[in-house]
Amino acid sequence: MSDSVFEKPSRRSFIKIGGLAIGGLALAACAPKASTGSTGATGGTEAKLGVGNNGQVGKGRAGATGDSLLIAGFQWGPPATFNPLSPTAAWPAAANVMQIVYETLLRWNIATGEVMPGLAKEYKLDGTKTITLTMQDGVTFSDASPCTAKDVVASFELGKKNTGISTAAFWAAADAIEAPDDKTVVVTVSAKTKNVGQVLRMLTETYILPAAVFSKIADDKLPTEIMDKPIGTGPFTLSKADQTQVVLALNEKYWGQTFYGGLPVMKQIIHPIFKSNEDGNIKFQAGELDIMQQFVSQIWKMWEGGKPVGTYLKDKPYYVPGSMPMLLMNTTKKGLDNAVVRKAIASAIDYASIAETAMSGYSAEVQPSLILPSGAESKFFNKEDAAANGWKFDAAAAEKLLTDAGAKKGSDGVYVLDGTRVGPYKLITPTGWTDWNASCEIIAKSLKAIGIDCSTNFPQQAETTQAIQGGSFDMAVWYVSGVNPATPWARFKDIMSQSEVQPIGKTTFANYGRWKNDAVEALLTEASQATDDASKKAAYDKLDALYRKEVPACPIMYRPDEFYEYNATNFFNWPDEKNSYAPPMFRGAGNTWMYKIKKIAG
Amino acid sequence: MTNIQSAAVTAEAGGPLVPEGLPTEPQKAKPAWRSLNFGPRMWISLGIIGAVAALAFIGPLFYPYGPDQKVGSLYDSPSAEHILGTENFGYDVLAVLMASARNSLIIGLLAGTIAVLIGVAIGILAGYIGGWVEEALMGFTNIVLAIPSIVILILISISLQSTNVAFLKGVVGLALVIGITAWPWTARAVRAQASSVATREHIDVAKLSGARTPSIMVRDVLPYLASYAVMAWVLQLASAILAESTLSMLGLGPSGANSLGKQLFWALAFQAVATGAWWAFLPPTIVLTMISFGLLYLQSSLDEVFNPRLRRGKKKNLAKAAARREETARKLAEQNQRVEVTA
Numbered sequence: 001m002s003d004s005v006f007e008k009p010s011r012r013s014f015i016k017i018g019g020l021a022i023g024g025l026a027l028a029a030c031a032p033k034a035s036t037g038s039t040g041a042t043g044g045t046e047a048k049l050g051v052g053n054n055g056q057v058g059k060g061r062a063g064a065t066g067d068s069l070l071i072a073g074f075q076w077g078p079p080a081t082f083n084p085l086s087p088t089a090a091w092p093a094a095a096n097v098m099q100i101v102y103e104t105l106l107r108w109n110i111a112t113g114e115v116m117p118g119l120a121k122e123y124k125l126d127g128t129k130t131i132t133l134t135m136q137d138g139v140t141f142s143d144a145s146p147c148t149a150k151d152v153v154a155s156f157e158l159g160k161k162n163t164g165i166s167t168a169a170f171w172a173a174a175d176a177i178e179a180p181d182d183k184t185v186v187v188t189v190s191a192k193t194k195n196v197g198q199v200l201r202m203l204t205e206t207y208i209l210p211a212a213v214f215s216k217i218a219d220d221k222l223p224t225e226i227m228d229k230p231i232g233t234g235p236f237t238l239s240k241a242d243q244t245q246v247v248l249a250l251n252e253k254y255w256g257q258t259f260y261g262g263l264p265v266m267k268q269i270i271h272p273i274f275k276s277n278e279d280g281n282i283k284f285q286a287g288e289l290d291i292m293q294q295f296v297s298q299i300w301k302m303w304e305g306g307k308p309v310g311t312y313l314k315d316k317p318y319y320v321p322g323s324m325p326m327l328l329m330n331t332t333k334k335g336l337d338n339a340v341v342r343k344a345i346a347s348a349i350d351y352a353s354i355a356e357t358a359m360s361g362y363s364a365e366v367q368p369s370l371i372l373p374s375g376a377e378s379k380f381f382n383k384e385d386a387a388a389n390g391w392k393f394d395a396a397a398a399e400k401l402l403t404d405a406g407a408k409k410g411s412d413g414v415y416v417l418d419g420t421r422v423g424p425y426k427l428i429t430p431t432g433w434t435d436w437n438a439s440c441e442i443i444a445k446s447l448k449a450i451g452i453d454c455s456t457n458f459p460q461q462a463e464t465t466q467a468i469q470g471g472s473f474d475m476a477v478w479y480v481s482g483v484n485p486a487t488p489w490a491r492f493k494d495i496m497s498q499s500e501v502q503p504i505g506k507t508t509f510a511n512y513g514r515w516k517n518d519a520v521e522a523l524l525t526e527a528s529q530a531t532d533d534a535s536k537k538a539a540y541d542k543l544d545a546l547y548r549k550e551v552p553a554c555p556i557m558y559r560p561d562e563f564y565e566y567n568a569t570n571f572f573n574w575p576d577e578k579n580s581y582a583p584p585m586f587r588g589a590g591n592t593w594m595y596k597i598k599k600i601a602g
Numbered sequence: 603m604t605n606i607q608s609a610a611v612t613a614e615a616g617g618p619l620v621p622e623g624l625p626t627e628p629q630k631a632k633p634a635w636r637s638l639n640f641g642p643r644m645w646i647s648l649g650i651i652g653a654v655a656a657l658a659f660i661g662p663l664f665y666p667y668g669p670d671q672k673v674g675s676l677y678d679s680p681s682a683e684h685i686l687g688t689e690n691f692g693y694d695v696l697a698v699l700m701a702s703a704r705n706s707l708i709i710g711l712l713a714g715t716i717a718v719l720i721g722v723a724i725g726i727l728a729g730y731i732g733g734w735v736e737e738a739l740m741g742f743t744n745i746v747l748a749i750p751s752i753v754i755l756i757l758i759s760i761s762l763q764s765t766n767v768a769f770l771k772g773v774v775g776l777a778l779v780i781g782i783t784a785w786p787w788t789a790r791a792v793r794a795q796a797s798s799v800a801t802r803e804h805i806d807v808a809k810l811s812g813a814r815t816p817s818i819m820v821r822d823v824l825p826y827l828a829s830y831a832v833m834a835w836v837l838q839l840a841s842a843i844l845a846e847s848t849l850s851m852l853g854l855g856p857s858g859a860n861s862l863g864k865q866l867f868w869a870l871a872f873q874a875v876a877t878g879a880w881w882a883f884l885p886p887t888i889v890l891t892m893i894s895f896g897l898l899y900l901q902s903s904l905d906e907v908f909n910p911r912l913r914r915g916k917k918k919n920l921a922k923a924a925a926r927r928e929e930t931a932r933k934l935a936e937q938n939q940r941v942e943v944t945a
Contacts, residue, residue, distance in 0.1 A: 298877050350672075356692065437871065438690065
């Protein structure tokens with residue numbers, strides 16, 4: 001902890017920064033007016049791409065921050081450590097975030113569903129047996145030491161040494177990883193699960209770490225070791241971190257200059273640390289942030305108010321769907337153990353209201369399916385079966401489901417089915433998760449309207465997580481796998497599989513509703529082992545049909561995997577639907593825009 | 603409570619101070635409400651509270667939209683049809699405001715009454731009986747007083763929310779919690795007055811005539827504290843409504859019920875201030891201000907009614923009273939002269 005990056009800003013450094021800022025202002029004031037002359041697309045000679053949704057661009061920032069990218073929405077507390085194996089690692093060392101300091105072998109593209117090259121320039125599949133990867137040329141770590149296939153193998157082997165780190169999940173899907181030479185890596189897919197998708201997912205999410213650094217750490221210390229000088233293969237290194245910001249400096253000797261077509265345009269990346277969403281949103285609106293990953297209610301007010309703010313899609317829902325928050329139902333609770341009640345609940349929820357008000361219009365119409373009907377997963381979605389055997393918001397139909405099953409309304413207006421009063425159920429989600437809190441209010445109101453007793457409760461996040469993982473909850477709004485190379489299989493597993501379920505009171509990480517069915521595991525295996533899209537779709541059709549019959553949980557909205565919104569005050573050429581060179585994301589292939597955005601002034 | 607000065611003022615308000623036996627001008631019979639001595643403050647505060655109560659209880663009878671009826675989208679601006687626009691769930695702000703004001707008033711009434719009942723009961727018991735009972739009760743009161751009530755309120759509301767008992771989760775549960783935590787200062791003040799009343803002669807008379815202790819406490823002590831209890835009740839009402847709003851604004855309000863604090867909670871959560879949706883947060887703020895200002899103003903004007911020393915008059919009336927005093931003094935002087943002459 002003695003390193004300077006963790007020190008609080010001293011008075012001297014403050015004066016230095018202040019002097020720089022004043023100097024910058026003075027220089028800007030002296031600069032010829034031409035540099036600030038380009039105002040908006042109307043004044044330019046040719047229309048700029050990747051600008052605000054209103055066609056506006058800013059004038060560029062003067063001074064030292066003109067060459068810096070200001071980003072927010074990833075780090076909310078003082079950075080504790082930059083050890084990528086720590087569960088509390090700070091951005092950008094935290095697991096599966098933007099590839100700035102650490103990089104992965106392959107990069108996932110959420111828009112196209114492609115697995116793109118990263119540190120590996122290509123990968124070859126041998127059925128469901130092996131994956132062979134070839135490394136890029138001249139990959140080096142930021143300390144100039146070469147990154148070879150041996151580092152790759154060592155990075156994954158860490159998951160065997162300590163099962164408490166996220167890399168350990170790799171060994172559930174793979175049997176071995178070997179390096180026949182310095183540039184080749186061969187992964188043997190688990191002969192038992194044969195789940196290539198899950199292996200690819202791990203290859204897109206696991207950072208490649210320097211073996212020289214991590215081999216010196218004792219196995220049991222791997223997740224707890226404090227690191228303040230992260231060494232990775234990425235284009236930036238950590239230059240400063242305190243409770244107000246994380247600052248990264250460009251590595252001029254970055255290995256990927258030929259692969260990405262040059263160095264990133266910014267000299268620095270600064271992530272200010274805010275206390276709340278609102279603080280960040282105000283800075284973003286003012287152009288003091290270039291890009292962020294934060295929920296902004298009614299973001300269109302920003303570009304309608306003349307700010308050069310943009311999103312990937314130019315019309316509603318503005319964001320590309322990438323995840324599906326679910327209404328989880330605890331099937332061990334009386335009433336909720338009945339599929340009829342669960343289907344009535346799914347039919348009683350006013351999804352349109354949730355999308356329109358709670359989600360600020362950022363969600364498309366929800367389908368009765370565990371498959372996202374747009375983007376990478378859309379090829380597996382069975383529209384006809386969803387329409388024929390699914391559900392949609394229809395309060396009368398929901399009540400009819402209950403009355404057909406023999407339910408009678410009690411004197412308090414709540415249905416009683418087979419001697420069980422339907423409720424009271426407590427619907428939980430963490431406090432402060434604004435859009436989910438509002439969704440819960442709408443769900444509770446929808447359920448009360450048809451005679452199911454439900455009320456909301458918003459405990460702290462830790463308490464909510466404990467209730468959900470331990471199985472003591474009634475109903476909860478919670479997340480399941482977003483779109484990645486292993487979905488939709490991973491999502492079906494999260495909701496329906498019994499393979500990871502623990503008894504009530506013990507922590508479980510999938511199938512929180514403790515739903516049981518004998519047919520599921522065979523169908524899941526069929527889906528994970530299918531090698532071509534047609535057989536995969538056949539397996540998913542069967543799984544989705546079973547899901548629609550049993551409704552162990554139901555999606556309540558579609559949400560972007562990451563909120564992607566930019567402010568073209570200082571940079572333009574951001575990816576959007578008209579300028580779609582990169583997907584609207586930060587992780588995986590989202591790093592592409594770092595190399596392609598352009599400075600507006602100078 | 604009585605002294606010569608205040609007696610004189612009371613008498614003056616009634617008419618000129620003229621010694622008995624002197625011919626006086628015939629007085630007009632005054633309507634009963636005028637003898638209550640309500641000052642202009644009283645009328646203003648009653649007007650404000652009446653307006654809020656009308657909004658809360660009469661408004662919904664005439665307003666076409668309900669508080670659970672989705673009539674628009676997220677923060678639609680005010681229009682001819684929805685004069686205060688819509689809030690974050692797409693409900694009509696005015697309709698929600700009516701329901702919220704009603705719930706806030708009900709919580710205030712319930713909690714304030716509970717707090718005053720507990721406070722007066724403990725205060726009279728301690729003050730009248732005295733001895734170790736007083737020591738014990740006041741010790742307990744001081745302990746409760748020393749713990750910041752907002753902390754207890756927050757803790758109890760969190761645990762109430764996670765129960766499955768519908769009764770406790772709603773408006774009534776919250777009112778109970780606020781009432782149970784708000785009584786100590788009332789108890790302390792009532793104890794002080796009760797122990798003073800306990801030493802008066804009429805209590806001795808009551809004891810000598812064989813009245814039992816409970817009967818003395820209710821019939822002979824309580825009436826002397828009634829004016830204070832009423833004022834404490836009004837103050838408790840105001841603070842209970844504010845306490846409820848504080849809790850609701852923190853997201854700890856009653857589940858599934860509207861309240862002014864909850865409206866502010868959602869307005870903050872959906873960044874109404876940043877997006878310029880003033881209609882989402884101004885109306886509940888204004889109603890809340892009206893309620894607490896009206897109640898505090900009512901309390902201070904009640905103080906005037908119960909304590910004539912504090913009563914203030916109009917300048918015109920003061921001038922009249924001064925003229926009357928002069929006239930009386932002149933008449934008295936004349937009378938004295940006449941007496942002297944006849945003597």
